[in-house]
Amino acid sequence: xxxxxxxxxxxxxxxxxxxxxxxxxxxxxxxxxxxxxxxxxxxxxxxxxxxxxxxxxxxxxxxxxxxxxxxxxxxxxxxxxxxxxxxxxxxxxxxxxxxxxxxxxxxxxxxxxxxxxxxxxxxxxxxxxxxxxxxxxxxxxxxxxxxxxxxxxxxxxxxxxxxxx
Numbered sequence: 001x002x003x004x005x006x007x008x009x010x011x012x013x014x015x016x017x018x019x020x021x022x023x024x025x026x027x028x029x030x031x032x033x034x035x036x037x038x039x040x041x042x043x044x045x046x047x048x049x050x051x052x053x054x055x056x057x058x059x060x061x062x063x064x065x066x067x068x069x070x071x072x073x074x075x076x077x078x079x080x081x082x083x084x085x086x087x088x089x090x091x092x093x094x095x096x097x098x099x100x101x102x103x104x105x106x107x108x109x110x111x112x113x114x115x116x117x118x119x120x121x122x123x124x125x126x127x128x129x130x131x132x133x134x135x136x137x138x139x140x141x142x143x144x145x146x147x148x149x150x151x152x153x154x155x156x157x158x159x160x161x162x163x164x165x
Contacts (some may be wrong), residue, residue: 008067011060012055014052016084048122049097050083053115061106061114068104074094075103077152079124085125 007013030038051072056064083092096103097119103119105116128136136142 005077005079007079011064011067012054012056013082014054034083039065048125050094050120050122051099051116051117052083052120056114057117058114062114064116068096081120083120086127090126091127093123097121122143126150
């Protein structure tokens, strides 16, 4: 990652409800006059759009507004944030894309709670590498995880108890 701006640690991460991943198409499709259409990859990195939703208390919303304007240039700059993906919670490089011409929408609720929604553009989502994919494609995954748990227990419980320092 090349960004030096981070999501403020004191602010909550986006909630799971309302979150989805929308992978942008990186292929170009050409319909042919006869025969099957041709399709080719235009580029190797395709950004992902991620609608997000936060629940902020008053002080958190005030912090968010100031951070948004002063640190990420009103949403123009990339920043790092932990987001949910296929490999779990991982750090992503994102920027505000917004929707409908606004970078985010903030709605006040009772009890000093603000519901903030936006769309983030994710530069490149962390995912399994080629080696991990090959293992998952050929192995019995439940048995593999069961064996890993058994090995962990053997190394960290059984052997630790038998060794006297």
